[in-house]
Amino acid sequence: MKQIAILGSTGSIGQSTLSIIEKYPGRFAVASLAAGRNVEAAFEQCRRWRPQVVSMATAELADELAKRLSAEGVTGVEAVYGTEGTIRVATLPQVDFVVSAIVGVSGLEATYAAVKAGKTIGLANKEAMVAAGEILTAAAREAGVPLLPIDSEHNAVHQCMRAGTRDEIRRIWLTASGGPFRNLPLEEFSKITVEQALKHPTWVMGRRITIDSATMLNKGLEIIEACRLFNLxxxxxxxxxxxQSTVHSLVEYVDGSILAQISVTDMRLPILYAMSYPERVESDLTFDMAALGHLDFSPPDFERFPCLRLAYEAAEKGGAHSIALNAADEVAVDAFLERVIPFSSIPRTIEEVLENTSECHPATIPEVLALDRQARETAATVVRQLASRDRNSNVSA
Known part of the structure; x- marks a missing residue:
């Protein structure tokens, strides 16, 4: 039986992982959880799953959780906190598999520590690979542990790659829904509202990733992640x-064959695949073949989605530019969600930050985090400048 640690247990991936564990009690068990700030959800998960260790974001939240557990008579659960707590969750000796699903770079140190400890990693956090992919993949090779993608597109690529060797692959194709604005006239982009941007046509996701899908920056991050994961x-x-989002990714081989991975749009399937690898486990996640009646594929519009162009440029340079791309996007998306800047200023923010980023390749996780902080500070300055320009423009108008 595999003992599972979940970093980000109260988020959508974490909850989906727990539903898989519940469905396969003879295969998987919960060893530890990192639950962030949601004490209520963490309490319910501890009461249901009785992990050995659960980590909260702060000491106050861990203390609150511990008191609630004690009052309820739940024993044997140790409440810890912060980065050290999350590392503890990820590196417990009995843990076999770590689901890395904390949004952003917050879970990077714990993911790295888990790799160094020889744990198999299920990566649902693309930001970790974008910011520190070179470091993580090198550590995984040294430790002899796999990095298994849970992100649906990379999980699909991983499945298709099992049909041939790395040298037989010509290229891979990541599919994108195009988000809610693939047909919107360009002149309307500056008027896009938060509510419109949060209406993804296919997937139900968190707020940041939904906005990233609307700008296609999410696909840009996936490009960088694919380069690191698959050495391309x-x-x-x-x-x-x-x-249609029914084909999740494709792999093109040197002989001209193209293999596609097709399944329901349900994150439980890639989670189950990663947790069961190299086995395939029977599930009820069946696909309706009638959905293949009509499939559309088209090249992306780089003018409509400049974030995609910026991502390719960052992928070519790597290092600090990949880190800055992700950091600047997080700051810009938060500013958009708070209605500080318009939708069209998200790529403008990222581009200005990248223009002010020097070329360097960090060798350690602390160096990655330092570059991340620096890029966020630059992005915050750019956001203030853009917001001021917009205000002045509106006053003049």
């Missing part, structure tokens, strides 16, 4: 717009 140059990672 950016030129061998292509994007195709596929509104």
């Amino acid at each position: 140059p950016p030129s061998a990672v292509k994007v195709t717009v596929h509104p």
Whole structure:
């Protein structure tokens, strides 16, 4: 039986992982959880799953959780907190598999520590690979542990790659729904509202990733992640717009064969695949073949989605530029969600930050985090400048 640690247990991936564990009690068990700030959800998960260790964001939240557990008579659960707590969750001796699903770079140190400890990693956090992919993959090779993608597109690529060797692959194709604005006139982009941007046509996701899908920056991050995971140059990672979202990715081999992975749009399937690898486990996640009646594929519009162009440029340079791309996007998306800047200023923020980023390749996780903080500070300055320009423009108008 595999003992599972979940980093980000109260988020959508974490909850889906727990539903898989519940469905396969003879295969998987909960060893530890990192639950962030949601004490209520963490309390319910501890009461249901009785992990050995649960980590909260702060000491106050861990203390609150411990008191609630004690009052309820739940024993044997140790409440810890912060980065050290999350590392503890990820590196418990009995843990076999770590689901890395904390949004952003917050879970990077714990993911790295888990790799160094020889744990198999299920990566649902693309930001970790974008910011520190070179470091994580090198550590995984040294430790002899796999990094198994849970992100649906990379999970699909991983499945298709089992049909041949790395040298037999010509390129991979990541599919993108195109988001809610693939047909919106360009002149309307500056008027896009938060509510419109949060209406993804296919997937139900968190707020940041939904906005990233609308700008296609999410697909840009996936390009960088694919380069790191599968050791491919950016030129061998292509994007195709596929509104139906039934084909999750494709792998093209040197003989001209193209293999596609098709399944329901349900994150439980890639989670189950990663947790069961190299086995395939029977599930009830069946696909309705009638959905293949009509499939569309088209090249992405780089003018409509400049974030995709910026991502390819960052992928080519790597290092600090990949870190800055992700950090600047997080700051810009938060500013958009708070209605500080318009939708069209998200790529403008990212581009200005990248223009002010020097070329360097960090060798350690602390160096990655330092570059991340620096890029966020630059992005915050750019956001203030853009917001001021917009205000002045509106006053003049």
